[in-house]
Amino acid sequence: xxxxxxxxxxxxxxxxxxxxxxxxxxxxxxxxxxxxxxxxxxxxxxxxxxxxxxxxxxxxxxxxxxxxxxxxxxxxxxxxxxxxxxxxxxxxxxxxxxxxxxxx
Numbered sequence: 127x128x129x130x131x132x133x134x135x136x137x138x139x140x141x142x143x144x145x146x147x148x149x150x151x152x153x154x155x156x157x158x159x160x161x162x163x164x165x166x167x168x169x170x171x172x173x174x175x176x177x178x179x180x181x182x183x184x185x186x187x188x189x190x191x192x193x194x195x196x197x198x199x200x201x202x203x204x205x206x207x208x209x210x211x212x213x214x215x216x217x218x219x220x221x222x223x224x225x226x227x228x229x230x
C-alpha cells in the first residue's frame with residue numbers, strides 16, 4: 127500500500143489508530159465507513175463508483191462473509207483489502223454495522 131494512502135486513511139480516522147495498530151473505537155470505525163467506504167459507495171452508501179452497501183442491498187451476505195470482503199477486498203474490482211489497517215473484530219463490527227444499519 128502506498129505510504130500516501132496510509133497517511134490519508136490515518137488522518138481520516140482522526141488519529142484513532144497508529145500505523146500497524148488496529149482501529150478499535152466505534153466512532154472511528156463509523157467515520158471510516160462514512161468517509162472511506164463512502165468515497166466509493168457514496169456518502170449515503172446508496173452507491174456511487176461502488177455498489178449500494180445499505181442493509182437492503184447486502185441482505186444476501188452474512189456477517190462473516192461481509193467481514194471477509196472488508197478484510198480481503200474483491201480481486202479484479204476496485205474494492206481494496208483493508209486487512210493491513212483493520213483487525214478481524216473491526217471488520218466484523220463494520221459488517222454488522224452495514225448489515226443492520228446505524229445504531230439508534
